[in-house]
Amino acid sequence: MKAWLTTLPKVELHLHIEGSLEPELMFALAARNAVELPYASVEEVRAAYDFSDLQSFLDLYYQGMAVLRTADDFFDLAMDYFRRAQAEGVVHVELSFDPQAHLARGIELGVQFEGLTRAMRQAEREWGLSTALIMSFLRDRSAAEAMEVLERASPYLELLDAVGLDSAEQGNPPGKFVEVFARARLLGLPRVAHAGEEGPPAYIREALDLLEVCRIDHGVRCLEDPELVARLRDERVPLTVCPLSNVRLKVVERMHDHPLPRLLDAGLVLTLNSDDPAYFGGGVLDNYLACHDAFGWSKETFAVLAENAIQAAFMSEARRKELRERLNACR
Numbered sequence: 424m425k426a427w428l429t430t431l432p433k434v435e436l437h438l439h440i441e442g443s444l445e446p447e448l449m450f451a452l453a454a455r456n457a458v459e460l461p462y463a464s465v466e467e468v469r470a471a472y473d474f475s476d477l478q479s480f481l482d483l484y485y486q487g488m489a490v491l492r493t494a495d496d497f498f499d500l501a502m503d504y505f506r507r508a509q510a511e512g513v514v515h516v517e518l519s520f521d522p523q524a525h526l527a528r529g530i531e532l533g534v535q536f537e538g539l540t541r542a543m544r545q546a547e548r549e550w551g552l553s554t555a556l557i558m559s560f561l562r563d564r565s566a567a568e569a570m571e572v573l574e575r576a577s578p579y580l581e582l583l584d585a586v587g588l589d590s591a592e593q594g595n596p597p598g599k600f601v602e603v604f605a606r607a608r609l610l611g612l613p614r615v616a617h618a619g620e621e622g623p624p625a626y627i628r629e630a631l632d633l634l635e636v637c638r639i640d641h642g643v644r645c646l647e648d649p650e651l652v653a654r655l656r657d658e659r660v661p662l663t664v665c666p667l668s669n670v671r672l673k674v675v676e677r678m679h680d681h682p683l684p685r686l687l688d689a690g691l692v693l694t695l696n697s698d699d700p701a702y703f704g705g706g707v708l709d710n711y712l713a714c715h716d717a718f719g720w721s722k723e724t725f726a727v728l729a730e731n732a733i734q735a736a737f738m739s740e741a742r743r744k745e746l747r748e749r750l751n752a753c754r
């Protein structure tokens with residue numbers, strides 16, 4: 424099954440590129456930029472990744488990304504991930520990034536965009552990997568600041584495929600960003616948002632009704648609201664589920680308790696993703712494999728999930744058709 428899951432053309436829709444920073448690269452960039460790390464070794468970093476909830480992860484996630492300073496750093500970060508992803512059969516990556524976390528450290532938007540988009544172009548040339556870029560707003564910061572970032576990003580809008588919403592969910596409902604997302608809509612940008620990871624089902628409703636998102640990141644808590652589940656099913660709203668992330672952040676206790684089988688039975692449009700692979704114990708393939716181990720799903724079930732991701736992706740129709748054909752050849 425592992426060989427077959429590796430060859431299956433997999434599309435990743437939910438990846439924080441800063442969350443792909445492996446400890447080895449963290450140390451290399453810290454040395455390059457003379458940034459001091461509170462760890463003596465790579466092993467010590469990995470040992471610190473023992474999270475009790477989303478916030479305990481976010482604290483280390485924001486600390487780790489402090490080694491990113493130049494366009495080359497962002498380039499190396501993304502290339503390091505793309506290399507690993509394509510080697511495990513990922514054919515399209517939608518990477519999100521958190522500009523506010525870098526602006527707060529004095530790293531200009533131009534630096535971030537230059538490094539990331541240079542890596543995206545190179546990955547396409549080198550491996551035929553297609554990519555899309557999602558600029559995420561930090562929901563635990565103000566809506567005014569998010570609006571300012573959106574305005575400052577105006578020279579780079581051509582490089583963006585969508586905007587998103589991430590960081591600490593509880594107490595920061597999607598409705599807080601209604602004006603920012605309305606502005607993004609006016610600018611012609613598709614919208615996605617994290618909702619229903621730690622937050623209640625009402626946040627998923629708000630993301631749909633107030634932010635007019637086309638996908639929900641996580642969304643696993645929808646099961647607490649049967650009417651919402653019916654709506655997500657009827658409107659075919661894709662959920663970008665990240666099972667290993669949910670275990671590591673204690674959204675669920677163990678893989679065997681994960682609601683994925685119930686979400687699948689409910690007829691929802693599900694996709695499997697890695698979220699923050701350097702922190703949560705693996706990439707896209709590992710997430711597929713963990714589902715295989717826990718739920719014993721058939722090849723056809725994985726093919727349906729991979730097909731859902733192709734359908735939900737920001738990609739050209741020509742690329743979608745090509746990937747569908749490659750997927751069907753695996754069936």
Ligand code: HPA
Nearest residue numbers: 439589590591617698699
């Ligand atoms: O899993 C996550 N949830 C919310 N915000 C995030 N930012 C990086 N990863 C995450």
Ligand SMILES: [Zn+2]
Nearest residue numbers: 589617640698
């Ligand atoms: Zn996420």
